[in-house]
Amino acid sequence: MSDEARGPEVITQEEIERHHQRLLREAEAAGYHLNPDVDFARLLARGLLINARRHGYQACPCRLSTGVPAEDRDIVCPCDYRDDDLDEHGVCYCGLYVSGAVARGEQEACSIPERRMPADQRRQGTAAASPDESEVPAVRALPHPVWRCQVCGYLCARTRPPEICPICRAGRERFERFM
Amino acid sequence: MTQYTKVPGRDAGRVVLFALSTCPWCHKTKALLDSMAVAYEFIDVDRASGEVREEAISAVRVWNPSLSFPVLVIGGTKAIIGLREAEIREALEA
Numbered sequence A: 001m002s003d004e005a006r007g008p009e010v011i012t013q014e015e016i017e018r019h020h021q022r023l024l025r026e027a028e029a030a031g032y033h034l035n036p037d038v039d040f041a042r043l044l045a046r047g048l049l050i051n052a053r054r055h056g057y058q059a060c061p062c063r064l065s066t067g068v069p070a071e072d073r074d075i076v077c078p079c080d081y082r083d084d085d086l087d088e089h090g091v092c093y094c095g096l097y098v099s100g101a102v103a104r105g106e107q108e109a110c111s112i113p114e115r116r117m118p119a120d121q122r123r124q125g126t127a128a129a130s131p132d133e134s135e136v137p138a139v140r141a142l143p144h145p146v147w148r149c150q151v152c153g154y155l156c157a158r159t160r161p162p163e164i165c166p167i168c169r170a171g172r173e174r175f176e177r178f179m
Numbered sequence B: 001m002t003q004y005t006k007v008p009g010r011d012a013g014r015v016v017l018f019a020l021s022t023c024p025w026c027h028k029t030k031a032l033l034d035s036m037a038v039a040y041e042f043i044d045v046d047r048a049s050g051e052v053r054e055e056a057i058s059a060v061r062v063w064n065p066s067l068s069f070p071v072l073v074i075g076g077t078k079a080i081i082g083l084r085e086a087e088i089r090e091a092l093e094a
Helices: A013-029 A038-055 A069-075 A082-089 A119-129 B024-036 B050-063 B085-092
Strands: A146-149 A155-157 A175-177 B005-007 B015-019 B040-044 B071-074 B078-081
Touching: A013 A038, A038 B024, B015 B024, B015 B050, B024 B040, B024 B085, B050 B071, B071 B085, B078 B085
Parallel strands: B015 B040
Antiparallel strands: A146 A155, A146 A175, B005 B040, B015 B071, B071 B078
């Protein structure tokens, strides 16, 4: 049997179009824009669906995912790097999301450099980024902890992070303790 | 198991493309090489497993520690990271 014939890799055109429509709806509702090149965006929608079948989550189609959730968490779409790449390049790493200027056709989407650190440096970075709140007296006095969405920067003060980020729809596991 | 796929064409030395099957930039890079009619081989690393996958990852890291795709290795001496059309044309056009 050829690789092409393997079950998880077969995604119908209808599934791709439906997923693309959903991504489009959710992006616009949250103030983001999808790549106006529909064929390109649909290839990415297909890649996301393939990764969802392979791993159970929509890892970035343009990055090598491992299938280990803890190692891939930062590249589950929308990835932790989207907003910085939109600000700097007008396009996210895979090209699914674009800035307003690219969406309006004033700027072209192109292949951009990888912002994500290599695996060995990434783990150190994550550990160092978690503040030890016991060292900050003012933080101990807060009536609620403050949580930050690592995807879009949304902050909220409550006992636990929300199940789904109300801004970008990232899951609870994407939140970090901010204060 | 996914192995390297050979695409016939004009000889421009050993040209190896490390790609991901789910990535449109990698699709575009293959289409560019096809349009230039250059002989090359490629591997979709996301579909490879076991030793073949590990060897491909090691080969990519030599050129590109951040392990991003596509990586086009030309003659074992030069690598072009990402879809850089002008650079690819310059390196491979007869």
